[in-house]
Each structure stands twice: as C-alpha cells, then as structure tokens.
Amino acid sequence: MTTQDGRLIRGERTRTAVLDQALLLATVAGLDGLSLSQVADSLRVSKSGLFAHWRSKEALQLAVIDHARAQWTDRVIRPALAEPAGLRRLWAVHHHRLAFYEAGVLPGGCFFANAHFEFNARPGVIRDRLAAELTDWMTFLTGVATEAVTRGEVPAGVDAAGLAYQTESLGVCAVMQAPVLGPETTFRQARRALHDHLRAVATDPTILPELT
Amino acid sequence: MTTQDGRLIRGERTRTAVLDQALLLATVAGLDGLSLSQVADSLRVSKSGLFAHWRSKEALQLAVIDHARAQWTDRVIRPALAEPAGLRRLWAVHHHRLAFYEAGVLPGGCFFANAHFEFNARPGVIRDRLAAELTDWMTFLTGVATEAVTRGEVPAGVDAAGLAYQTESLGVCAVMQAPVLGPETTFRQARRALHDHLRAVATDPTILPELT
DNA sequence: TATGTTTACGACCGGTCGGTCGTTTAGTAC
C-alpha cells in the first residue's frame, strides 16, 4: 500500500511532473543538452528544488531514461503483447511504434533513437545505460521473431535476428525522416516496407491484416 | 588557378584543418554541443582566431555540414558511381557506406545521422540545411533505384522509393547499433539484409556479387 | 623602404551552466 503522508505524495507528484517535462525537453534539446534551469523554469519551480529529488544532473538523466522506458513499454510493448505471439505480434510492435511516433507524444520524435545517436561516442554511465536498454529492446524483438519461427509462421531457415533487425531499422529511419520528408509519406513507406517483407517471408501471408 | 599569396594559402590550410577537427568533434559532442574553445584548444590555436574565418558558431556549423557532405561524396557516392547504374550501384552505395562506418573515419559514426536526430525538433538555419541534405540524399538513392527499374533489373511494378527507403533504413540502423551490439555482427546483418532484399526483388539475382 | 592586407592573438564581456548551502514552508507525530 502506498503512503498516506501528504509530503511524500506531494514529492512524488512533482517528481513525475518533472520527469514528464524533462522527457519532452530531452527529445528537443538532447538528453545532455537538457538544462536544469530550463526544466525548472518551464515548471515554475526553483532549480535548487530539483536537487532535493536528484543529486545531480546525471541522476536526473538516468531517471529520465527510466521514465522513457516506462512510457515505451506502456505505449508500444504492452499493446503488442495483446496480439498473439509470432508474426502478428511483430507486426503489432511495428504498428504501435509508428502510431506512437505519429501521435507526436514527444516533440522530438523518439527519445531512445535521439539518445543513442547523441551518446554513441560518449563513454560513461548514461551511455552504458542506453546500451543496456537497446540490448533489451533487440532481445525482445528477436524473441518475438523467434516465436514466429517456432510456430511455423515462417520457414525454419529464416533468421529471427534478421527479422528483428529489419523491423528496428524501418522504425528508426521513419522517425528520422518524418519531420523532413513529411510524416504521412514516411510512415506509410515504413509500414508498407515491413508489411511486404513479413508477408513475403510468411508461410501464410494472410496471417497479417491488410494494409489500409 | 589558385592564389599564390602565402597569406591566403595559410588561411586556407587552417580553415580545412579546423573543419577536419570540428567534423570529428561534432560527431562526438554533437553539432551543437561542439564548443569553439574545444576546437581551438585541440588545434593549438586561439578561439578568437576562429572568428577571423567564420563570423559566428552557426557559420562554422554550416561550414562543417558542407565539409561532411564533401567527405560523404568522396567516400560513398563517388565509389558507387564507378559501378554500373541500377541495382549494382545501389548495392555499391550500401557497401561503401557501411565500409565508411566500419573504417571508423568519424569517431561518432555518422555525422549526418547524428545531426538529423539532434536537430529534428530544433527549427532554424541548421535544421533547414540538414533537411535539404537529406532530401538530396534520398533523391539520389531513389534515382539509383529508378534506374534499376527502367533497366529491367527489377520487375516494372517495384517501387523505387521503397527500395531507396529500405537501403537508407538499414544503413542508419547499422550505425546506431554498431557501438552497442558490436560492429561485426551489426554490419554483417545490415549487408545481409539488403543483399537478400535486392536479390529477392531482382529479375536476375546473379547480377549482384556473392556476399563474402 | 613605406603601405595595405590577411591572419592570428590576448584580454575581456555578459550570460548560462551545474552545483552548494542555509533557510523557510508544509505536513506528521506526540
């Protein structure tokens, strides 16, 4: 049971409010470009007040990563888990991911894609954490693809890791190109590409829904 | 004919030296995270001396973009143009791009990928310039793919833009994942994926070289 | 030699950064 203490409740409220805002700002200014003054001012709280919740900027950054992961799980992974395992679930992951991007929840597109490219050459705690997240994510995707193989939805020789890589690459590229080449065209192409690929490799192509 | 004036020659030398270094640093710290003091110190020149060549940080950033494009043209586009138009050229683009990444020329992987994700939500001159570069690049890729269609190397119904998008997405994802999941695995997967795709769609799969 | 030009420098400026510290406010426990 959660605490009844009004002080702790209040603290928890601010904490999530700050994380929400910091997550938004981080997708625009970058996880490192993020400034504590910006976060504090945009929430009408004092900068020093932030240090009551996180010891340092780095601690806040790590908390933002956790927050982003929770959001990703909620908006992409969980909806996909509602679909039957295998190819249909892999497709659902792709679909919900693109829908998440299209909804414009984060002004900067995708927190994790942005962060990976920002930190790919900057060793440290943040980078290590991001690397772990990416490993987890690809493990998840590969797991879903593997189920498609074991269920016989694709021929036995098909490389599950390859299917996962295809899925990931189409998603990442979409969120990169969408602001430049237009969301509609970009996301349609990203959907079409994986749909064609999965149907081409599927034992029974009709297992996937039609592309509207 | 180029100038003989020793002052101008000297100026040109420093200018390219600065751009070389700034390009490297930008892939690590980001195009905006780049600091003039860093660049100056790492080259043993004074910060104020940089302002003799570029009026502002933004002007230097734009120059770095130009510099990165020249490098990209030199290391990726030109080698690919040595191959016959169509599918073989599209494959050569992919191959030389991944080779460029693998060679570790830029410590941060890919300047343009990093910059796109850094600026995708930051309106301004830099973002506009990057957008133009991406449009150019996708136009180039689509053009190469279109030649494959007009030459009959793929069936008439195949979507050239889709081929271009596939190629781009596999390349971008590779440079994102390589530092985390290991360069060898990642780049092999990126090569394998496009190779399979192009062979699957080709009228005559043997037009492409074997994957070593 | 004298003149003009280009490159490069050191000193300095206002502003923002991450972070510290002592204090106040709001709420709990007794």
Place this chain on the structure above:
DNA sequence: GTACTAAACGACCGACCGGTCGTAAACATA
C-alpha cells in the same frame, strides 16, 4: 502546544560558453 521530517526556495559560486575589440605579426605590393 512542541519536536521532527520532507519539500522547496533564494542567494551565491566557479567554470565555461559565444562573441567583441584592439593589436601584432606575416606577407604582398609598390
């Protein structure tokens, strides 16, 4: 009421940022 605790604040610090300005050295021109 008092004692205690967690949350939040304002003032302040040193470091670094992008940028300005006056000056000196290197070089070409004549």
